[in-house]
Amino acid sequence: MKGRVFVIGLGLIGGSLALCIKKEHEDATIIGFDINSEQARLAKMLGVIDEIAENIYSGAMDADLIIISAPVNETEEIIQFLATLPLNPEVIVTDTGSTKSKIVGSAKILENRGITFIGGHPMAGSHKSGVSAAKEILFENAFYLLTPQEHIENTKVELLITWLKGTHAKFLTITPKNHDYLTGIVSHFPHIIAASIVRQTEKLAEEESLIPRLAAGGFRDITRIASSSPVMWKDILLHNREILIELLDQWQEEMNNVKTMLENENSSDIYNYFQQAKQYRDGLPMKEKGAIPAFYDLFVDIPDYPGVISEITGYLAKEAISITNIRILETREDIIGVLVISFQTEEDRQKAERCIGTYSNYATSIGS
């Protein structure tokens, strides 16, 4: 499609969407604005946008699509400002905020002026911020939630989906209220828990200096998202305050149950607690980027000697097996333990397992 797309907020999400749109719609012009001029300059340098707008006014005036991708409080303010501008009457304004009720409520001011606003939330991301972390494949197979108000014409929603086709996401329309309830459970609340575990550990580490050095696999897995942007999460919590307070009450009750099981040394209840959790988690959809992203990981036990990683990647290269990611699980300090290699498909993972088995004696497993 041809047209002018204006992205306000050139961070991880705005930058990634700009890349997706440009890839799918080569004739479109992507204009970007960021309150942080360094981010805007970097976005232009990295080829994420075609032009930098000097301000929101100049970028928005003749845009066909406006994407607001700033923290959610800022998003509300940007909407207020857009409502003061003589925009193209056919423009679609959307956002990417992690909360929807307050933003969609604020956007009534645009609708009162005849401007179409369709709330949006791509349900994929990272703990990393900024345009340097933007990537075109970020939203592939993820859900992309849209929250159009009832009066919005279907053709407008379809047009927005066409603009966003290059995300290769799965679009789903829901109400803002339902959106905030669901994302409160599977996204916002886990971020509070991750941060709380890190904070508790930090406090306890004041008395025990070995703690940070021992914080390996399990701790890192459950706390990765505690490295996310504090500005973004401060805003999200305040927007979804009521639901999160309810979830915190339920969580406290849940923790009291665990405490009682332990006080009573009730081994069968403790077993069932973990068993039910495992069963539910193992049954979650893995092939889509939903609550748990799809990774075709192969775990390889490796000895601690220089060159072992290039040896293994060399075997895979010999058989032309592409890898998408490679990392080391630091199971023990100073000792290389397990190499985790990710593949795009299950077929590649199986080929790699056979390949490593053919060329070496390293033990492999696919985890569980």
Ligand SMILES: NC(=O)c1ccc[n+]([C@@H]2O[C@H](COP(=O)([O-])OP(=O)(O)OC[C@H]3O[C@@H](n4cnc5c(N)ncnc54)[C@H](O)[C@@H]3O)[C@@H](O)[C@H]2O)c1
């Ligand atoms: N990070 C994620 O995992 C994720 C996933 C989906 C949706 N979101 C949502 O998308 C939005 C953007 O998140 P992100 O991860 O890209 O954050 P980010 O910090 O990487 O980028 C946000 C950008 O917005 C800019 N900005 C802030 N105020 C602005 C203003 N008034 N005008 C113009 N630019 C402004 C910042 O300078 C920054 O460059 C947030 O609303 C967030 O809730 C985040």
Ligand SMILES: O=C(O)C(=O)C[C@]1(C(=O)O)C=C[C@@H](O)C=C1
């Ligand atoms: O993968 C991560 O780091 C994320 O936190 C991504 C995540 C999530 O909670 O799943 C975070 C916020 C968004 O609104 C959507 C996605």
